[in-house]
Amino acid sequence: MRILVVEDEKKIAEFIRRGLKEEGYAVDMAHDGEEGLFLAKTNDYDLVLLDLMLPKLDGLTLCKKLKGAKIKTPVIMLTAKNTVKEKVMGLDSGADDYLTKPFAFEELLARIRAMLRKKDARTPTKLKAADLELDLLTHKVIRGSREIELTTKEFSLLEYLMRNEGTIVTRTMISEHVWDIDFDTFTNVIDVYINYLRNKVDSGSKKKLIHTVRGRGYILKEE
Ligand code: CA
Numbered sequence: 001m002r003i004l005v006v007e008d009e010k011k012i013a014e015f016i017r018r019g020l021k022e023e024g025y026a027v028d029m030a031h032d033g034e035e036g037l038f039l040a041k042t043n044d045y046d047l048v049l050l051d052l053m054l055p056k057l058d059g060l061t062l063c064k065k066l067k068g069a070k071i072k073t074p075v076i077m078l079t080a081k082n083t084v085k086e087k088v089m090g091l092d093s094g095a096d097d098y099l100t101k102p103f104a105f106e107e108l109l110a111r112i113r114a115m116l117r118k119k120d121a122r123t124p125t126k127l128k129a130a131d132l133e134l135d136l137l138t139h140k141v142i143r144g145s146r147e148i149e150l151t152t153k154e155f156s157l158l159e160y161l162m163r164n165e166g167t168i169v170t171r172t173m174i175s176e177h178v179w180d181i182d183f184d185t186f187t188n189v190i191d192v193y194i195n196y197l198r199n200k201v202d203s204g205s206k207k208k209l210i211h212t213v214r215g216r217g218y219i220l221k222e223e
Helices: 010-022 033-042 059-068 084-092 105-119 152-163 171-178 189-202
Strands: 002-006 026-030 047-051 075-079 097-100 126-129 132-135 141-143 146-148 210-213 217-220
Touching: 002 010, 002 033, 002 171, 010 026, 010 105, 026 033, 033 047, 033 059, 047 059, 047 105, 059 075, 059 084, 075 084, 075 105, 084 097, 097 105, 126 152, 132 152, 152 171, 152 189, 152 217, 171 189, 171 217, 189 210
Parallel strands: 002 026, 002 047, 047 075, 075 097
Antiparallel strands: 126 132, 132 141, 141 146, 210 217
């Protein structure tokens, strides 16, 4: 899951970025409205966290422009003032939810999870493929009766593969949803992580779930 954070206050931006990365999200940052709009239009984000008061282009205008450009990425608006007028303006501009600053990080995480669930209504809190089960809330991964320990990056990659079960995902798709903008597409990092996952998820099980599709990418499916 890749999130764009548009926030000009450096301290808050850094607090959000660090917290989201710890949870395994890929995070890109924009520090003004114009940069935020540019990134949101050029990358395929799963969610945008948008501050209301921003230099160059304010959050309301940015949100309207996004929706006007038919970009369906859900937006959570971060507002400093908790007034009805601001909330109404935010929702009118096309924001899907709002959160008043200061907020507890746990609440932000809960809102993000709720939004990502809503975005993909087929996604319950657990993803299942054959005897593999991934719990999005507790981050527990189980294959048969065996619990699998994954790093946050491995977890994000497996989550992405499972959300796309039965569909080929290319390295570009993986890099766009699991890594952030600083990712160097010319490295073999994705292949390395796929191998880590294979060792943890597939080895020891008769049925292999993670398959390479030569020249195209990867697919998670039962054979
Ligand atoms: Ca601000």
